[in-house]
Amino acid sequence: MKKLTWLLVLSSLSLTVLAAPLTFDFKDPKTVNNVVFKTDAPLESINGTATGISGAVTFDPADPASMKGKIVVDATSLHVPNPTMQKHLQSDKWLDTTQFPDITFEVASVDNVKTTDNKTTADITGTMTIHGVSNKITVPVKLTYLKDKLKDRLPNLQGDLLVVRATFIVKRGDYGINKGTFEDKVSDEIELTLSLAGQSPR
Amino acid sequence: MRTTLRVAALLLALVIIAFWFFGGANHGWTKTSVAHKQKDPVTELEVDVYESRFVPGIDFLGGGLAVVALVAGSSFLFRKQTIPGTH
Numbered sequence: 001m002k003k004l005t006w007l008l009v010l011s012s013l014s015l016t017v018l019a020a021p022l023t024f025d026f027k028d029p030k031t032v033n034n035v036v037f038k039t040d041a042p043l044e045s046i047n048g049t050a051t052g053i054s055g056a057v058t059f060d061p062a063d064p065a066s067m068k069g070k071i072v073v074d075a076t077s078l079h080v081p082n083p084t085m086q087k088h089l090q091s092d093k094w095l096d097t098t099q100f101p102d103i104t105f106e107v108a109s110v111d112n113v114k115t116t117d118n119k120t121t122a123d124i125t126g127t128m129t130i131h132g133v134s135n136k137i138t139v140p141v142k143l144t145y146l147k148d149k150l151k152d153r154l155p156n157l158q159g160d161l162l163v164v165r166a167t168f169i170v171k172r173g174d175y176g177i178n179k180g181t182f183e184d185k186v187s188d189e190i191e192l193t194l195s196l197a198g199q200s201p202r
Numbered sequence: 203m204r205t206t207l208r209v210a211a212l213l214l215a216l217v218i219i220a221f222w223f224f225g226g227a228n229h230g231w232t233k234t235s236v237a238h239k240q241k242d243p244v245t246e247l248e249v250d251v252y253e254s255r256f257v258p259g260i261d262f263l264g265g266g267l268a269v270v271a272l273v274a275g276s277s278f279l280f281r282k283q284t285i286p287g288t289h
Contacts, residue, residue: 032242049250081233197245
C-alpha cells in the first residue's frame, strides 16, 4: 500500500512538472525580434523599426489562457532611415527617450483563446506604457509554440521557442504625445507590428 | 563672369538632378540608411536590417536647386561686359 501511495505521489509530481508553465525570455541574441511602427499622415508616411526587445512571458502550452508576463521595448532602439527624423522622434518633443527609455506591455488577461496544433490565437488585454503614460488595451495575437526548436536557432541550447505575432493600433494622443497637433505629418493612429520569439532553455 | 556663373549653375543643376534621379528618384526625405528584409528560418519572423547608404530625397533636390538658383541669380550682380567703341 505504501509503495502505491509513493507511486501516486511521484506520478502526480511528474505531471505537475510537465504541466508547469514555461518561462520564455524575449531578449533575442540574434536580434530578429522587432517592432515595426507605421504612421500614415496626409503629408508623410513614416516607417521605423525597434529591435531592443527584452522581457519574459510565462506560457503553458496546455493552458494558453494562463499566460502572464511583460515585453519591454528600448525606445532608444527605434530607427527611422532619415537622421533628422530620428533625432526629432527621440527628442523631448516626441517620445522623450531620455526620460522614458522603455515602452512596455504587461499582460493582464487572455481571452478568446483558440488553439490548433501548435498555433494559438487570442485577445490579450494588458497595460501598454508609452512616454510614461499607461493605458489598458486589448491586442489580438498569434502564438506559435515550437517545442524543442531552440537548438535549431542556438545549437548549444536545448529548449522551446514561443513566437508572438501581433498587429494593432495605438493613438499617440492617448499617450500624451503631441495630442491633436502635427496630424498632417504624423498620424494620431500608429500601427504597431510585433514579431517576437522567446526562448525557454532547459 | 555672368556667363561663367550661369554655366556653373547649369552644370550644378544637371549634377544634382542626375544624382537624385540615379539615386532612386526618392520622393521622400533623404535617407542615410536603407532597410532590407531578413527572415529567420526557424521562427519565420521577418526583420528590417538597415545598411548605411545615402539616398537623396526631395529635400536634397530642393536644397540643391535653391543653391543653383542663387548661383544663377548672383550672375545678375555683374555688369554685362561691353566692348569699347560698340556704343
